[in-house]
Amino acid sequence: MARRLHLAALLALAFCAPVAMAAPPSEAQIDRLLEVMRAEQTANALIPQVMASQQQMIMQLTENADPQQREAALRAAASSLRAVESALSWDSLQPIYREIYMETFTAEDTEAMVSFYSSPAGQNLLDKMPLLMQNTMTAVQRLVIPMLQQLERDLRTELESGAAPAAD
Incomplete structure (x- = not known):
């Protein structure tokens, strides 16, 4: 009987040990990690890029519009751009980052990352991360653009051939 209790106690400890080791990080630990990772600066640098991308898209969409239509579209887009800017602000992102990091990492992971x-x-x-991301995007574009161009050629060929719709 004593042997069974001893075995049961050992098993209970064995199953509890991973849970005890996997303690969630505190908000202070996550905040420190976000600080040393420069998360706020990274998020703030993202806003002008997103805004410029949206501006470029709006200009392309209104390229053939008359000046009055273009001006109306720019006015309508301005409120959307302000909403995007607000959504991407650090005040909006920090609680999301904090929650995601707390759900993903343990206290031990967090301390190790803070140290690193x-x-x-x-x-x-x-x-070097911005340069790494830029180089990665350039490499992915070299891979994807030819495929998109081929897709466009295939679609044009298909449309020009006047393929008959499939019979039901």
Whole structure:
């Protein structure tokens, strides 16, 4: 009987140990991680990029419009742009980041990342991350653009051939 209790206690400890080790991070730990990762600066740098992209899209959409139509479209888009700017502000994003990081990482993970991103190597990585992302996007575009061009050619060929609709 004592042996069974001993075995049961060992099993209970074995199953509880991973749970105890996987303690969630505190808000302070997450806030420190976001600070050393420069999350606020990164988010703030994203806003002008998104805004410029939307402006460019609006200009392309109104390229053939007369000046009055273009001006009306720009006025209508201005409120949308302000809403995007507000949605991407750090005040809006910080609670989302905090929640996601708290759900994803343990306290131990968070402390390890704080240590890494606080180090010279971590700061160097953060310094190079924008260039890394730019180079990645360029490489992906080189891969995707030819496929999109081929898709466009295939669609044009299909449309020009006047393919008969499939019979029901």
